[in-house]
Amino acid sequence: MSGKIAIVGAGPSGCYLAQALLKKAPDLQVDLIDQLPVPYGLxxxxVAADHQGTKGVARQFARVFERQGARFFGNVAIGRDVTLDDLRAAYDAVVLAAGLSTDRRLAVPGDDLPGVYGAGRLTRALFEHPDAEELPDLGAHPVIVGNGNVAIDLLRLLAKAPEELDGSDLGEGPSRWLAQSGIKTITITGRSPAARAKFDAVMVKELAKLSDVRIEVVGAGDSDDPAELKTLEALTAIHGHGDGAKRIxxxxxxxxxxxEGEGQVQAVRFDTESGEEVIPCTSVLTAIGFEAAPGLPRDALVAEAADAEEGRLAPGLFAAGWFRRGPRGTIPENRADAQALASVILDDFSxxxxxxxxxxxxxxDNIVDYSGWSRIDAAETGAAPEGRCRTKLATRETMLGVAGARETTK
Amino acid sequence: MKITILYGTETGNAEMLAEDIQSEIEGDHEVEISNLEDFAPADFDADCFYLLVCSTYGDGDLPASAQPFADAMAAEKPDLAAIHFAIFGLGDSEYDETFNHGPKKLAELMIAHGAHQVGERVAHDASGSDMAEDLAFPWAETVIAEVSEKLGEAA
Structure with missing residues (x-):
């Protein structure tokens, strides 16, 4: 089967989709387009800087380009550089796999006060995304709102002692920021009872390795459900862990x-089963999900979709990964999703x-192709200092400089 | 020698390694490859040597594609006394308590049904500095030599 397929977004969903498409139909021309000069998205x-094992899937994605013949068009924003209509006219099928990158807001009074930061905004800054804002001062007592794996990632990174980041790819600036954060207490809050918290038990267990913390789990409660018990057991096991400087x-x-606060966050007011409770804090970090970034009319496309469940938005237009399903599901779930979508796309492909x-x-101008990314990758791993596996290039300018001229794409 | 590579995978890393092993050894042997989710316990063939490649997922669990196979083994209780296998594991020592528990469980499952394990279970660590294939290719060569000797065949 021949034909041309464009995938917008070279993150895990887009890469797994290209892998699955090319496995089924090796003669397809599959092009992955990303608004960043670098591939692999989340x-x-x-994925946290100290979870390098999880980042190992990038080796599979490299093969999609190196062996399966997919092409990378980096630094191209659909909607700005090329319209979605023009892209659809140019390809037999277009798949939107652009993810969801805007932090969902708390939607309560005061959620725009200085000192309220979304998890995406913070992790982009920590992991040196070129569009990231500055790393803010969180003060001594941040509160994390959210009970998913993103919340736990933030908690763990904020709680780590500098030497616990050995082997990571956390950059020099973020590493210094963490070391100097002055954090004394991190309170992490969830709406649900502990048994229904969304984080994985293994993420909770990992906290028991932190060296400079003391952990309290308040009101974990009970459950009869085996899956819920797993979470509860993990929480019970870390209660009382450590006698370090940072209280969790x-x-x-x-x-x-x-x-609440006058010109700056000073507290969060919560509803609880036993009435209201006010927790004083110096900053509020929200990790309650993500929404579509401006650029692609995601919500309208999904609302008008021919079959959103299958991933069909319109004839020749599909959606994958978080862009289709919402901000839920880990890397392997997106792999399964991509494999199913590859069949849907090829079923009535012409x-x-x-x-x-x-x-x-x-x-x-300034399209970065796969060989350009390879030069960036080599420069980053080559520049890794002691205790780090990579030094990320943190701006588009430096990325484009190292990527160099675009080679012919034909 | 007839060799079947069976892989249990969650993110695709074990699948990729299984395919790499296939490419590495298929010049010298008759090699087939299958995802464990597409393999039934009744498919085991005593004339064939099985190379298992399996990851670990979640809290020391079998990866998703090995789960249906484990369920089928439990239900069908096959007699694997004539079956020889070797196993290579993928894991992440970041989660040290459950490091490589997936392949450990899979090996135990095979042995519980009478199969004979050849060689040591070798484990790759995603948080380490080795490439999986740099450990897996020598492992495959070693276990194939070992089973050839054992079954009295020329390698």
Whole structure:
């Protein structure tokens, strides 16, 4: 089967989809387009810097380009550099796998006070995303709102002692920021009872390795459900861990009602089963999910979708990964999702050889192709200092400089 | 020698390694490869040597694609006394308590049904500095030599 497929977003969902498509139909031309000059999306900028094993899937994705013949068009924003309509005209099928990167807001009074930061905003800054804002001062007593794996990632990174980041790819600036954070207490709150917290038990267990913390789990409660018990056991096991400098407090059954403060966060007011409770704090870190970034009209596309469950948005237009399903599911779930979507796409695929494919990008400046990314990758791993496995290039300018001129794409 | 590579995978890393092993050894042997989720216990063939490649997922669990196979083994209780296998594991020592528990469980499952393990279970660590294939290729060579000797075949 021949034909041309464009995938918008070279993160894990897009890469797994390209892998699955090319496994089923090796003669397809599959082009992965990313608004960043570098591929792999959340594997690079979302998976925590101290979870390098999880980032190992990038080796599979490299093969998609190196052996399966997919092409990378980095530093190309659909909607800005090329319209979605033009892209659809150029390819037999277009798949939107752009993820969801905007932090969902608390939607309570005061959620825009200075000192309220979304997890995405913070992790982008920590992991040196080129569009990241500055790392803010969190003060001595941040509160994390959210009970998913992203919340636990933030908690763990904020609680780590400098030497516990050995082997990571956390950059020099973020490492210094963490070492100097002055954090004394981190309170992590969830709306649900502990038994229904969304984080994985293994993420909780990992906290028992932290050297400079003392952990309290308040009101974990009970459950009869085996899956819930696993979470509860993990929480019970870390209660009382450590006698280090940073105090970590797990709280449950707290529904945020308002963020309070005069010109700066000073407290969060919660509803609880036994009435209201106010927790004083110096900053509020929200980890309650993500929404579509501006650029692609995601919500309208999904609302008008022919079959959103299968991933069909319109004829020749599909959605994958978080962009389709919402901000839930880990890397392997996106693999399974991509494999299912590859079948859906190829089931009624027809190729029109007159379509221009990648030529639609001709005339754009500063496209980074896979060899450009390989140069960035080599520069980053080559520059890793003692105790780090990589030094990320943190701006588009430096990335484009190292990537160099685009090689011919034909 | 007839060799079947069976892999249990969650993120695809074990699948990739299994395919690499296939490429590495298929010049010298008759090699087939299958995802464990597509393999039934009744498919085991005593004339074949089985190379198992399996990851660990979650809290020391079998990866998703090995789970249906484990369920089928429990239900069908096959007699694998004539079956020889070797196993290579993938894991992440970041989670040291459960490091390589997936392949450990899979090996125990095979042995519990009478199968004979050849060689040591070798484990790759995703948080280490080795490439999985740099450990897996020598492992495959060693266990294939060992089973050839054992079964009185020329390697």
């Amino acid at each position: 594997v690079r900028y979302g 407090i797990f709280r449950f059954g707290l529904t945020p009602k308002a963020v 190729a029109d050889p007159t379509r221009m494919g990648g030529q639609v990008f001709d005339g754009l």
